Amino acid sequence: MNIEDLLRETLSDMAHEEQPPPPGRFLPVNGSRSRRRSLALAAAAAVTVLAVGSTLTVQSLSSGTAAPEVLTGQGSGETRAENRITVNEGLRLSNVLTDLSAATGKPLEEFQRAAKDGRALGLPSYAKGALEGFAFPGTYDVSPTSSPEEILAAMVTRFGRAAEDTDLVEGARRLGRTPLEIMTIASIVQAESHDKRDMPKIARVVYNRLNRTPEMRLQLDSTVLYGLNKFGIRASNEDLRSRSPYNTYVRLGLPPGPICNPGADAIEAALNPAAGRWLWFVLTDPKKGVTKFADSESEYLKLVEEHHSRTR
Template sequence: MNIENLLRETLADMAGEERPPAPGRYLLVLDRRPRRRGLALAAASAVAALAIGSTVVVQEMSSRAPADVAGQHNAVPHLVPERRPAVTVTVVEGMRLSQLFKVLSSLTGRPVAEFEKAAKDGTVLGLPPYAKGRLEGFAIPGTYELPPTMNPDEILRAMVARFGQAAEDTDLVDGARRAGRTPLEILTIASIVQAEAGRDEDMPKIARVIYNRLDRKMRLQMDSTVLYGLDKYGTDAKPGDRKSRSPYNTYKRLGLPPGPISSPGDDAIRAALKPASGPWLFYVTTDPKKNITKFAASRSDFTKLVQERDKKHGIR
């Protein structure tokens, strides 16, 4: 009789008993003959364990079980739980997809190419229509505990689902409409703010600089977008970098880049939705070690800030 039939027969027999059998009744068989119920209970236990998500290794599933210390009594086949821990991954604010995929690959053992392939189908991932099928910016920062059985598609879907909650918490869609922008534009602005800001308190001001420049049809001239287009990191683009033909080169192209350049956090998204009030068009990080950024409304004031920065660092 196969295991399935045996399990069915045993459960039917047990249904007629007045009270549940004692746990030890099926853990050890004291007869010399193996009992079918012991075998069936082992099968039932395996089914129950699998149902709650454990990885179970059935070491012996036969009518003959290992002998006890006397070498006479038979024990039922035993199950050894093999619990694989969940994979924990933290998406930090400002992380790019290229960085995230490397982290996920190292934690899961899956090739980076599998995550890249999974990221290409925005519909399967559950991205909102305004994402235009592009995942960058939609893997919302946070810590994720991922079951070890999840494949790249499922992992990325879980992150997109978390984005949906963050979008509700920040009132992204309605807030974007009130700001006269699309949700994708807000996320793009937020990702630039995230990359450019040294301190959270500077984010609303940097967002205002971006809005003021857009409103005046000025080029954004953000080093962070230039470097993203070149797959480089940092916020200090070299003169040669600023000559690139990338669509992310905001020194040459008017308006926002095609999409987010990283995963912005809630503070950056809120800053993009509600920028500070002010006339600023420029900002300079005058003290990078202390993350001190100062803002200017005119080019002459901007020049003074650059001189202040250069003097502090001994640059002539």
């Protein structure tokens, strides 16, 4: 049962009560049903969420008005929402919060504080309380009365829908991975891809390298730079010597969590990687976003030379 279903069930039950529910109803209590209901209310954070594709409409229930229609941007006589925000795929959480603050005019500190309360946002248990990776990209219509907690809870709700659509939990079990590991792989795929058509092949490279541990590390600049809170395409030699847990040149296996917020295509690629023996990929033509793959070191070195020839 997803968050919207839980919220609908909770509100239906409350509608048949003669007295207002006691304050304890909204707090964690014993019992699976009560726990589900309190989590649903906390995750919803008094937000009405309507989803059509990747579009969410967010409006405070306390406004006392009916939920607005999701706008499609078509037609000349439409009524536009106060604030339409698009969160791009592959942004780090720090950038998402900054962009949301700029778009809504609400203090960045409020978004940062809200992002730390994973339980209130309705994060799944496997996220381990961290919002990175679960602030789902998409287009959001935000009411001026919506709080940072409500906006972020809506993004987590949208992630929950994507997780159901891709059968994330069962897919992770099938691959012998945890859902958090799948989301970490998806974030790497998102960060490393310049064309979504390459995503399943990049995912395959990640799995092939993981399956060759301890002989092979992931060696991904994107994870190194994330751990150092730096941006760019290539990590410096000094960066590669860092002791960060995200330094996949030094440490075996996956980093401890997602390095950005992936979209549905990246999650799907992480769950359904392409078939192949590739162990390397190289962005051979940065201007055109062309990535090529290799399953031998000699072929990989040729691709590196092709990259250098186009970037000199």
